[in-house]
Amino acid sequence: MTSDKANAAAYWKANVRLITWSLIIWALVSYGCAMLLRPMLAGISVGGTDLGFWFAQQGSIITFIGLIFHYAWKMNKLDKEFGVEE
C-alpha cells in the first residue's frame, strides 16, 4: 500500500514536471516570440516580414500541436514505466 502510494506520488511528480516544461515552451512561443520578444526578433526576416509575425500567425499553432503529441507520447511511456496504464 505504502509503495503504491509512493509510486503514485512519483508518477504525479513526473507528470507535473513534464507539464511545467511543456507550458514554459507554450508561453515562450506565444507570449514570448509572438508578442513580448517580437521587437528583439525583428532583425530575423521571414518571407517579407519578421520572425515574431511568423510565430503569431503560424509558428505558435505548429508548436502547440507538437507539444500535445509529445506530451501524449511521453505520458504513455510514463504510464507503463510506473505500471499505471489501463
Place this chain on the structure above:
Amino acid sequence: MSQFAINMLFVGASFALYIGIAIWARAGSTKEFYIAGGGVHPITNGMATAADWMSAASFISMAGLIAAGGYANSTYLMGWTGGYVLLAMLLAPYLRKFGKFTVPDFIGDRFYSRGARLTAVICLVIISVTYVIGQMAGAGVAFSRFLEVSNSTGIWIAAAVVFAYAVFGGMKGITYTQVAQYVVLIIAYTIPAIFISLQLTGNPIPPLGLFGDHAESGLPLLQKLDEVVRELGFAAYTADVDNKLNMVLFTLSLMIGTAGLPHVIIRFFTVPKVADARWSAGWTLIFIALLYLTAPAVASMARLNLVTTIYPQGAEAPALAYEERPEWVKTWETTGLIKWEDKNSDGRIQMYNDAAPAFTETAQARGWNGNELTVNNDILVLANPEIANLPGWVVGLIAAGAIAAALSTAAGLLLAISSAISHDLIKTLINPKISEKNEMRAARISMAAAILLATYLGLNPPGFAAQVVALAFGIAAATLFPVLMMGIFSKRMNDKGAICGMVAGLVVTLLYIFTYLGWFFIPGTNSLPNTPDQWFMGISPASFGSVGALINFAVAYGVSSVTAAPPQEIQDLVESVRTPKGAGGALNH
C-alpha cells in the same frame, strides 16, 4: 443550373446526410445520450471536437477580423488554439478518468457540495446560451444569403435540422454528424483558399503562399500588402502593437476560456481510455489547425485582392469606376454588407483611412473627400469564391460549409445545456430516484426546450450579440477553468475555497464588463466610456477573463487555507483521478 439550384443541392444533400446519420445513430441509453457510449475513437473524436469547436465565428468572421487588424488580431489564432494545450495537459485526461457525464458532475463530487454543483450549472448555462445565440444568427445569415429565404425562415430550418439529430441521437448522433460537418466545412474553407493562393502567389498551399512571393510584383506577399495599405493611410499589416499587456491578457483569456468551455470538455468524455483523451486533444488541434493555418493566408490575400480591385493601377491613379465594379460587389451590395457612398461625386470608389490625420493632406491633394466604401468583415470568407471567380459549385460548398460550422457548434452547446439540466439539476439535485427511461425523456425535453430558447434568441438577438461572446469566454476563464484545475492539481482545495473562487471570479469579471459595456448590456448604462484610455491599466473588457481567473485562484487558495481540509475520501478521489488505471470501470456507475 442556376446558382440558387446549386446552393440548394449542396445544402440539401448535406442535410440529408446529417439526418441519415441521426437515424442510424439513435441513442438508446443515457450513456449513449450523454457521452455516445464512451467508445468513440480518438481520431473520430478529434474531428468531431474540431467541428464542435469551430463555430460560425471561426468559419465566417475570423479571417475578416485578421484581414482588418493584421498582426494585432493574431490573438484569435493563438488564443483559440493554445487553449488545447491546457486542455490536453491540465484537464481532459483526468476528467475522462473521473468518468462521469457532465462538467458540474465533477465539480459537485470533487467539492462534495450541492452549492458548488449548482454554481457550476449556472455558469455553464450562461456560457452556453450566450454562445448559441451567435450560432443561430450565423446560420440565419448563411441561409438568407445563399438560399434566398428570410433570415427568420433560415433560423427555423436550422432549428428543425438540429432538433432532428440532437434530440433523438443525443451525443451519439451529434458525434457522427459533427464528423460529417467537419469534412464539409474544411473542404469548403480550403478549396477557395487554394485557388486564391495559386492566383496570387503561384503556391497551392495557402500557409506557404502567405510567406511566399506575390506573383505579379515579385515582392514578398506581406511586404507588398504592407506597401499598398500604407499608401492608403492604414497602419502596415504587420505593424507591431503598443499595448502588449492587453494583447497578452486577451490571448490568455481566449486560451483559458477555450479550455473551460463545457461543450468542448464533454467531448473528451466520449473516448474509451485516458490515453485516448490525450491523443484526441492532439488530433483535435491538427484538424483545427487545417483551418487556422489557412485563415491568416485567406485574410492577407483577400485584403490585397480588395485593394487591387479598387485601385487597379495603384493608389496614385484614379480608383475603380462604380459602373465597372465586379459582379460580387453588386451581389453583396444587395445584402447591405458592402456599402458605397460617392462623397466627392466623381463616380469612382475611394477606399482609404480617413481617420488618420497624417494622411488628410494626401487625400485632399488627390481630391478625395472621405472613405466611400464600407465592407463588413463577415463577407470575406463567404464572398471568397466570387472574388476569385471560382465556379458555382464552390459557392454552393461555402454555403453548406458555413451552415455546417454553425450547426455543429450549436448541437454541442445544446447537449451541454440539456445534460446539465437533466443530469445535474433533475437527477442529482432534485430527484435522484428518477429511472433511466425518465432521465432520457427529461434529457430530450430539456434539449427541445434549449433549441426553442436558442431559436427565440436567434430570431430576437439582443443588441449586444458581439459582446456576449466575449462574456462567454470571460466567464469560462474566470469560473470553470480555475476550479476544474484546482480540483485536480490541489488535494487541499476544499468546497468553500472553490465556491468563493468561482463567485469572486464571476462577480469581478461581470462588474468589469458591465462597467464599460453597460449594466446587463443595456446600452447607455455603462459607468465609464468603453475607450482604451478609460480601461483599467489599458485592459479591455474582453481581456478581463484572465484577470478574473487569477482572482478566482487567489481567493480559492486564501479561503481554503483557513478552512477545514477536504475529507479523506475526497483526497482519495483526487489520487484516483490522477492515475489512468481503471478508467474503463469507472464509467459503469
